[in-house]
Amino acid sequence: MDLTNIHDVKDLLTRHGFRFSKSLGQNFLIADWVPRQIAEAAGLDKSCGVVEIGPGVGCLTRELALRAGKVAAVELDRSLLPVLAETLADCPNAEVIPGDVMKLDLAALVADRLDGLTPHVCANLPYNITTPALTRLLESGLFRSVTVMIQKEVARRICAAPGTADYGAFTLLCQYYARCALLFDVPPGCFLPAPKVTSSVVRLETRGTPPVDVPPAALFRVVRAAFAQRRKTLLNALAAVYGSRLTKEELRQLVLDCGLTEAVRGEALCLEQFAALVRRLG
Numbered sequence: 001m002d003l004t005n006i007h008d009v010k011d012l013l014t015r016h017g018f019r020f021s022k023s024l025g026q027n028f029l030i031a032d033w034v035p036r037q038i039a040e041a042a043g044l045d046k047s048c049g050v051v052e053i054g055p056g057v058g059c060l061t062r063e064l065a066l067r068a069g070k071v072a073a074v075e076l077d078r079s080l081l082p083v084l085a086e087t088l089a090d091c092p093n094a095e096v097i098p099g100d101v102m103k104l105d106l107a108a109l110v111a112d113r114l115d116g117l118t119p120h121v122c123a124n125l126p127y128n129i130t131t132p133a134l135t136r137l138l139e140s141g142l143f144r145s146v147t148v149m150i151q152k153e154v155a156r157r158i159c160a161a162p163g164t165a166d167y168g169a170f171t172l173l174c175q176y177y178a179r180c181a182l183l184f185d186v187p188p189g190c191f192l193p194a195p196k197v198t199s200s201v202v203r204l205e206t207r208g209t210p211p212v213d214v215p216p217a218a219l220f221r222v223v224r225a226a227f228a229q230r231r232k233t234l235l236n237a238l239a240a241v242y243g244s245r246l247t248k249e250e251l252r253q254l255v256l257d258c259g260l261t262e263a264v265r266g267e268a269l270c271l272e273q274f275a276a277l278v279r280r281l282g
């Protein structure tokens with residue numbers, strides 16, 4: 001059986017009485033080059049343990065199992081478990097874990113299921129949980145890299161440069177935790193059913209040490225304040241959040257002390273400039 005052949009996949013799913021769920025972001029890959037290229041991009045070898053999120057019928061899982069020492073594939077839809085038992089029967093190093101990636105204990109998953117191998121994530125992510133799932137994975141600090149297929153528009157945001165329309169709070173979160181690279185696009189015709197938008201594969205290589213020496217909680221409080229109203233100047237955006245603690249004049253001086261102008265908007269600042277603001281805000 002070819003797990004990326006549309007006829008084989010339809011036959012398999014019909015045999016198991018499977019029905020697609022839109023709310024679970026179920027768009028399965030039906031182009032053989034895509035799972036191969038995603039698994040290649042993840043840069044795995046037998047010293048790596050991989051957490052896959054949402055194996056579906058297992059086409060990417062099989063490619064990962066070929067390259068990595070172990071794959072722990074977390075699937076929320078229990079109706080896919082008998083399908084996966086069939087399609088992964090000849091992959092002894094792939095284990096399916098029933099569960100929700102947003103709820104399960106990631107540290108326990110890594111400790112109990114990856115046999116002491118170096119932890120990585122690789123997935124064709126369900127679109128409805130892209131941002132919270134990536135946030136959870138990065139904040140966990142558990143993984144050496146995260147290689148995922150997501151909506152093209154979100155991929156552009158992750159890899160954006162300061163001053164561009166795609167740059168925002170999520171860009172800064174991803175770039176704080178990882179070096180982010182946009183790898184390649186995948187058109188809607190490569191999926192069953194076809195989504196409305198183009199997808200992109202990104203690789204997030206997590207950093208050993210943070211790029212700036214301020215606590216992430218304080219940093220992201222300032223970042224969120226700066227982007228809460230994009231059209232406002234940084235000064236006005238800060239005043240809306242810190243106005244009860246500091247006067248507008250104090251905030252203006254603080255912005256100027258950071259070498260910024262009064263008219264600057266949050267979207268123009270790089271990570272280091274946000275860190276400088278955090279240090280002065282105390």
Ligand code: SAM
Pocket residue numbers: 024025026027028029053054055056057058059060074075076077080099100101102124125126127129
């Ligand atoms: N990996 C397969 C492929 O590439 O063809 C399927 C990818 S499909 C875009 C997303 C998969 O994630 C589905 O199998 C879906 O059931 C599963 N899923 C959705 N939400 C999930 C969650 N919160 N935790 C784990 N799996 C989830």
